Amino acid sequence: xxxxxxxxxxxxxxxxxxxxxxxxxxxxxxxxxxxxxxxxxxxxxxxxxxxxxxxxxxxxxxxxxxxxxxxxxxxxxxxxxxxxxxxxxxxxxxxxxxxxxxxxxxxxxxxxxxxxxxxxxxxxxxxxxxxxxxxxxxxxxxxxxxxxxxxxxxxxxxxxxxxxxxxxxxxxxxxxxxxxxxxxxxxxxxxxxxxxxxx
Amino acid sequence: xxxxxxxxxxxxxxxxxxxxxxxxxxxxxxxxxxxxxxxxxxxxxxxxxxxxxxxxxxxxxxxxxxxxxxxxxxxxxxxxxxxxxxxxxxxxxxxxxxxxxxxxxxxxxxxxxxxxxxxxxxxxxxxxxxxxxxxxxxxxxxxxxxxxxxxxxxxxxxxxxxxxxxxxxxxxxxxxxxxxxxxxxxxxxxxxxxxxxxx
Numbered sequence: 244x245x246x247x248x249x250x251x252x253x254x255x256x257x258x259x260x261x262x263x264x265x266x267x268x269x270x271x272x273x274x275x276x277x278x279x280x281x282x283x284x285x286x287x288x289x290x291x292x293x294x295x296x297x298x299x300x301x302x303x304x305x306x307x308x309x310x311x312x313x314x315x316x317x318x319x320x321x322x323x324x325x326x327x328x329x330x331x332x333x334x335x336x337x338x339x340x341x342x343x344x345x346x347x348x349x350x351x352x353x354x355x356x357x358x359x360x361x362x363x364x365x366x367x368x369x370x371x372x373x374x375x376x377x378x379x380x381x382x383x384x385x386x387x388x389x390x391x392x393x394x395x396x397x398x399x400x401x402x403x404x405x406x407x408x409x410x411x412x413x414x415x416x417x418x419x420x421x422x423x424x425x426x427x428x429x430x431x432x433x434x435x436x437x438x439x440x441x442x
Numbered sequence: 443x444x445x446x447x448x449x450x451x452x453x454x455x456x457x458x459x460x461x462x463x464x465x466x467x468x469x470x471x472x473x474x475x476x477x478x479x480x481x482x483x484x485x486x487x488x489x490x491x492x493x494x495x496x497x498x499x500x501x502x503x504x505x506x507x508x509x510x511x512x513x514x515x516x517x518x519x520x521x522x523x524x525x526x527x528x529x530x531x532x533x534x535x536x537x538x539x540x541x542x543x544x545x546x547x548x549x550x551x552x553x554x555x556x557x558x559x560x561x562x563x564x565x566x567x568x569x570x571x572x573x574x575x576x577x578x579x580x581x582x583x584x585x586x587x588x589x590x591x592x593x594x595x596x597x598x599x600x601x602x603x604x605x606x607x608x609x610x611x612x613x614x615x616x617x618x619x620x621x622x623x624x625x626x627x628x629x630x631x632x633x634x635x636x637x638x639x640x641x
Contacts, residue, residue, distance in 0.1 A: 403626060404602075417567055
């Protein structure tokens with residue numbers, strides 16, 4: 244059951260959540276069809292069947308709307324595992340991310356999240372800091388379980404595995420799959436000095 | 443003394459090497475001023491003071507010329523250390539790379555190397571495979587010295603450190619410096635399971 248159908252949530256909140264989902268989904272549709280430049284608040288409002296003013300009231304700017312839509316799309320496509328074992332969590336998470344980035348849709352999603360909108364303040368850093376923080380939860384849990392030393396920098400671990408995946412998708416065009424993601428996870432967890440031959 | 447001034451090199455070869463340097467330097471100049479789209483073989487030939495046909499004879503296509511110029515520029519700006527110690531080599535190499543990518547020139551250089559020229563075959567992979575192979579020499583030497591296990595994948599080690607640097611430069615816009623590069627090198631060499639608090 245979707246949270247918006249929960250009868251304990253007051254009708255107004257429920258309508259707000261449904262409006263939010265509809266607008267974010269419409270934003271992704273418009274982005275996919277018309278690209279970043281063609282994604283205006285007007286086009287999104289028409290596609291979602293809501294008033295333009297409602298969109299501005301909720302999101303303030305076009306760019307905040309677009310980044311929230313991209314974040315929601317990425318976070319839904321790449322769920323955060325919680326298996327109780329760090330390696331399994333990371334292999335699951337980054338394996339899914341690698342497979343997503345290997346698709347034209349996933350690459351386009353990444354490309355849009357990396358694009359700087361000239362003439363507007365650069366919101367990319369806030370967006371990517373949020374995505375990093377989300378992934379870092381897996382590492383933080385492992386520190387709490389005693390799997391990693393207390394001084395671990397969770398965001399650094401996530402950057403070390405995700406950076407090469409993003410680089411292959413956007414910069415080098417090298418192939419991306421779950422095997423590559425798994426090899427990166429093992430390298431970052433165990434270190435080059437310890438990684439076993441063929442691992 | 444530049445190799446082209448070596449009196450043991452026959453005059454024709456010397457002229458060839460000088461022509462090559464002049465054309466590659468002119469290509470970087472034209473790229474910096476006019477971007478990828480404005481960098482035609484004609485513009486480069488005019489800037490270098492050579493015939494357009496000489497450029498085509500040597501490089502075949504505009505894209506091969508541009509990628510060779512970018513590679514030469516990047517490899518000159520980021521020399522390959524050989525200190526006899528892998529950590530020192532990697533910290534030196536990636537510290538320099540991080541500092542370069544933090545400059546507008548370095549970011550532009552990376553952006554150009556990542557750009558796909560629509561309508562032309564994708565040469566990015568060959569370019570990036572060459573750059574990876576160059577960095578992997580440091581890791582290969584360490585394997586030969588017994589610093590790393592024989593089964594080490596040298597390119598994977600280089601990708602794990604360079605990927606997060608490229609990602610900060612092109613995708614997230616997060617700050618880049620030698621401290622970040624050093625922390626990545628330590629993580630990739632020792633592994634998250636072993637990295638000391640505060641390292």
